[in-house]
Amino acid sequence: MTSNTYAPAQKTLHWLIFLLVIGLYGLTFGEDFFPRGDPGRDAVWWLHISFGLLFAVFVVLRVGVRLSRGAPQMPPSMTEIEKKLAHTAHFLLYALLVVIPFLGIFLTWFRGDALTFFGLFTIPSLVAPDRAIASFIREVHSVCANAILIVAGLHAVAALWHHFVRKDDVLRRMLPGT
Template sequence: MPSQAYSSSQKALHWILFVLVVGLYGLTYGGDFFPRGDPNRGAVWWLHISFGLLLAALLIVRVALRFVRGAPELPASMSVIEKRVARAGHLALYGLLIIIPILGILLTWFRGDALTFFGLFTIPDPFQPDRPTAGFIRELHGLAANGILILAGLHALAALWHYFVRKDDVLQRMLPERSTTTI
């Protein structure tokens, strides 16, 4: 029998991934505050790549947990079409969360750069630099990033609609549990 709420680890990963997506989007424009050639501009991209790799690693854990623990059933009050739209939306979010880091990795390599994870390890580029290919991948990466922000916004609006209009438990299933203990 499916649970009525996501596990604490699933909830934590949901919100951590949300913060990472928003933060990575912000870092994309953070480099624009510095002129080309400024080491700070490179540091912003280094952070973007490192946090992008962190997102990819946490996403693997999130997907594994989803397979192991599943997801709560949608409310019986939802129509078949609403349930299909909800499932399609989740699938699209997962798809974008998977494709964006893959495109980011390929972009980094086709630009001729190595992948580094906060300076802890480096994965050298396996490809020869290819500016036209890198440019094409950059466009796809940007489109997918814009797409995930739009889809995440619709996802949030749907959750708020469930909370304020439908008055069901869809939003509460992903919120942290309230502590009943006092200090």
């Protein structure tokens, strides 16, 4: 990529995925508002699964666009260690973005449920229900969800540091309209 900014598709997918990460994380706490057996609790998980599938589609698109378009060069003012840290953070973010939805899909299936996308279509489970495996996957899914918040938070802090302290274009190149 020769531009010093990301393509509009990359920016759009970046911010949509950011909103979905926050929304999906928030939905995990939505079940706490309803007692077990309450239809509201089921609705929260139905929404979590539906938005999770949308998240998975956006992640596939984002990875595809990133592979085809690349990324702008990092500012020459960045040290080699800063560049290595940035590459590591991006790798971790992408790895978590890919792993989390797959864990969610398998968690749903091993719980014995089908995947449904806002009631428009359903994907039946491809595996036999297994509570022990489902429990393990739920733990890994939860750890990864917490990890993506931590890594994304550090990513955001670094972008703000570049913008306000270093006064370079690291943040601006991912902002809409630039």
